[in-house]
Amino acid sequence: MSGLTVAHELIERGFSVTVYEPAFLGGKARSMDVPNTAAGGRLALPGEHGFRFFPGCYQHVPDTMERIPVGGAGNVKDSHLINVEGAVIALDEAGYAPITVPQSVNGFVEHASAIVNLENLRNSITTSLKIVGDIPPQELAFFVTRELIIATSCEERRLGQWEKQSWMEFVKARGKSSAYQKYLVSALTRATVAAKPDLGSARTIGQIGLALVTPATGLISQYAGTIVGGGVDRVLNAPTDHVWINPWVDYLRGRGVKFVMGQGATAFDVAGGQITGVQVSDGAGSSSTVTSDWYVAAMPLDRLKPLLRPAVLSAAPSLAGIAELQDDWMVGIQYFLSRRSDVPPSHIASLGTPWALTGLFQAGPWDVDFGRKYGDGRVHDCLSVDVSDWDTPGILYGKTAKQCSKEEIAKEVWAQMSRALNRGSTPILRDSELVSWHLDPGITWNPTISNATPLMVNTADSYQHRPTADTAIPNFFIGGDHVRTNIDLATMEGANESGRRVANAILDASGSNAERAAVHPLWELPFLDPFKQTDRDRYRAGLPHIMDV
Numbered sequence: 307m308s309g310l311t312v313a314h315e316l317i318e319r320g321f322s323v324t325v326y327e328p329a330f331l332g333g334k335a336r337s338m339d340v341p342n343t344a345a346g347g348r349l350a351l352p353g354e355h356g357f358r359f360f361p362g363c364y365q366h367v368p369d370t371m372e373r374i375p376v377g378g379a380g381n382v383k384d385s386h387l388i389n390v391e392g393a394v395i396a397l398d399e400a401g402y403a404p405i406t407v408p409q410s411v412n413g414f415v416e417h418a419s420a421i422v423n424l425e426n427l428r429n430s431i432t433t434s435l436k437i438v439g440d441i442p443p444q445e446l447a448f449f450v451t452r453e454l455i456i457a458t459s460c461e462e463r464r465l466g467q468w469e470k471q472s473w474m475e476f477v478k479a480r481g482k483s484s485a486y487q488k489y490l491v492s493a494l495t496r497a498t499v500a501a502k503p504d505l506g507s508a509r510t511i512g513q514i515g516l517a518l519v520t521p522a523t524g525l526i527s528q529y530a531g532t533i534v535g536g537g538v539d540r541v542l543n544a545p546t547d548h549v550w551i552n553p554w555v556d557y558l559r560g561r562g563v564k565f566v567m568g569q570g571a572t573a574f575d576v577a578g579g580q581i582t583g584v585q586v587s588d589g590a591g592s593s594s595t596v597t598s599d600w601y602v603a604a605m606p607l608d609r610l611k612p613l614l615r616p617a618v619l620s621a622a623p624s625l626a627g628i629a630e631l632q633d634d635w636m637v638g639i640q641y642f643l644s645r646r647s648d649v650p651p652s653h654i655a656s657l658g659t660p661w662a663l664t665g666l667f668q669a670g671p672w673d674v675d676f677g678r679k680y681g682d683g684r685v686h687d688c689l690s691v692d693v694s695d696w697d698t699p700g701i702l703y704g705k706t707a708k709q710c711s712k713e714e715i716a717k718e719v720w721a722q723m724s725r726a727l728n729r730g731s732t733p734i735l736r737d738s739e740l741v742s743w744h745l746d747p748g749i750t751w752n753p754t755i756s757n758a759t760p761l762m763v764n765t766a767d768s769y770q771h772r773p774t775a776d777t778a779i780p781n782f783f784i785g786g787d788h789v790r791t792n793i794d795l796a797t798m799e800g801a802n803e804s805g806r807r808v809a810n811a812i813l814d815a816s817g818s819n820a821e822r823a824a825v826h827p828l829w830e831l832p833f834l835d836p837f838k839q840t841d842r843d844r845y846r847a848g849l850p851h852i853m854d855v
C-alpha cells in the first residue's frame with residue numbers, strides 16, 4: 307500500500323519510479339486465487355490475506371482509488387467501493403444470541419425483512435437483557451466516560467499521558483465485572499481495531515474508536531457516510547486484486563512506473579551520510595546493486611529491522627527506535643459454502659471467541675451469483691474470517707492457533723464461529739454447507755509454524771519509536787503502516803498516508819515546486835474544541851483531565 311502510493315504520487319509529478327517487489331504487489335492488502343479451483347470457464351475461488359474494511363473516516367485510500375481509472379470513464383472508488391449496511395454482533399456465551407443491526411436508516415429500510423423479524427427481535431431482547439444483567443450500569447457509564455476523556459483530551463495529554471498507557475489500564479478493567487473485561491474492553495477492541503487491549507496504546511485505540519463512530523454523525527464533511535445514507539462501513543464489491551490492486555498496477559505501469567518482480571532489498575549501502583546504493587536479490591543467489599537519487603524502504607517492519615545495520619543507524623540514529631516496535635499475527639481464512647447466506651451485507655463481530663474472530667459473507671455485498679462466477683459451480687457464498695488472536699487456546703483442541711496444524715486451524719475457526727453465530731434458534735452456519743476452505747498461504751509449517759506477513763501493533767508508548775517518512779539520511783525515506791501518521795493505526799489508510807508523506811518529503815528534497823500530495827488530519831467534532839482547550843490548560847498546569855477520577 308505504501309510503496310504503490312509513493313509510486314502513484316511521484317509518477318504523476320514527473321519522477322521516474324522503479325518498484326522492487328520480492329513477493330506480491332498489494333502486500334497485506336492483496337487477494338489471491340485459490341489454486342486449482344476454477345472450472346467450466348469460471349474464475350478461481352477468491353482467497354485473500356484478510357477481508358478489507360474501509361471505514362467512513364478513511365480519506366487517503368478513497369482519494370487514491372478515485373484516481374485509478376477502470377472501465378472507460380469510471381474509477382475504483384465509484385465503481386467498486388460500496389456501503390455495508392448492517393452488522394452482526396454475536397457474543398460467544400450461553401444466554402446470548404446473535405443480533406443483526408442496521409448501520410444506517412437506508413440499511414434498515416433495504417434489509418428490513420432480515421432485521422425486523424421475530425427471530426432477530428427475540429435474539430435482540432435476549433441479548434440486551436443478558437448484557438444489561440452482566441455489565442452493571444455504572445460500569446457501562448464508566449466506559450463511556452473514558453471514551454469521552456479521550457474525546458476531550460488535548461493533543462499534548464493524548465501523547466504525553468494516554469499514549470504511555472495500555473487501553474486495558476486506561477479503562478481500568480481490573481476489578482470490574484468479567485463481562486466488562488471480556489466484551490467492552492477486550493472483544494470490542496479486537497473486533498473494531500484488531501488491537502490487543504493489554505498491549506495497545508490507549509491513545510491509539512481511543513482515537514480510532516472516536517474516528518470510527520464520528521462519520522455516523524454526518525457532521526464532518528470530509529468523512530464519508532451518515533447515519534441516514536450509510537457509508538460508515540465500506541468494502542470492495544469483488545476480490546481486492548481484481549478491482550483495486552491490478553487496475554492500480556496497470557495504471558501505474560501505463561504512466562511509466564517500472565516493476566521489478568521477484569527482487570527485494572537486502573542491504574543499504576551508506577557512505578558520507580547518504581545511501582549510495584541498495585543491494586537487491588532474488589533470494590536464489592542472484593543479487594545486484596541499484597542506484598538512484600532517492601530510496602524508499604516501503605517494506606514491513608519485520609523485513610526492515612534486519613536492514614537497519616550500524617552504518618545506517620549511525621547516519622540516522624533515530625531509526626534505532628524501529629527495533630522497539632512490535633508486530634503480531636492477524637491472518638484470514640475463507641470458508642466456501644454451498645448456500646448463499648441470508649444474513650444481510652454485514653460485518654460480523656464474534657465477540658468473546660477465543661481467537662478473536664470477525665467475518666463477512668461476501669456474496670451479498672458483492673451482489674454476485676457466486677456459483678456462476680467462481681469455482682466449479684458448487685460454491686454460492688464465502689465467509690471470510692480474520693483470526694486476530696493466535697495465542698489463546700481454542701475450544702476443540704485446547705491449543706492456540708500457533709500450535710495447530712492447518713486442518714486444525716480450519717476446524718477450530720469454523721467451530722468457534724459456529725458456536726457464536728448459532729446461539730439463536732436458527733443456525734447461521736451449517737456443517738453440511740461447508741464445501742472447502744482456504745487459509746492465507748503466508749502461514750507455513752516448515753516444520754514449525756511461521757507467518758510471512760505479521761502486522762505492526764501500536765503498543766503503548768510506541769509512538770516515540772516510530773519513524774517519520776523522512777530520515778536524517780537526506781536521500782532515504784520510509785513508508786509503511788509503522789510510520790507516524792495522523793490515523794496512527796496499522797491500516798491501509800496509515801500506509802497510504804505514509805506513502806504521501808514520503809512523496810512530499812522527496813518533493814522537498816528535490817526542490818520540486820509540484821503540488822504536494824494531500825495529507826489529511828483525523829477530523830474530530832468541532833464542538834469538542836473548547837473542552838480540549840480547557841484540558842490543554844490543565845495539562846500544562848500539571849492537573850489531571852477533569853473527568854479522570
Ligand SMILES: Cc1cc2nc3c(=O)[nH]c(=O)nc-3n(C[C@H](O)[C@H](O)[C@H](O)COP(=O)(O)OP(=O)(O)OC[C@H]3O[C@@H](n4cnc5c(N)ncnc54)[C@H](O)[C@@H]3O)c2cc1C
Nearest residue numbers: 307308333334356358359570571609786787796797798801
Ligand atoms: C488479516 C489482516 C486484515 C486486515 N484488514 C484491514 C482492513 O480491513 N482495513 C485496513 O485498513 N487495514 C487492514 N489490515 C492492515 C493493512 O493490510 C496493512 O496495514 C497494510 O496493508 C500495510 O501496508 P504496507 O505498505 O505498510 O505494508 P505491506 O502491505 O506489508 O506491503 C509491504 C510490501 O513490501 C514487500 N517487501 C517485503 N520485503 C521486502 C524487501 N526486502 N524489499 C522490498 N520489498 C519488500 C512485501 O512483499 C510487500 O509487498 C489488515 C491486515 C491484516 C494482516
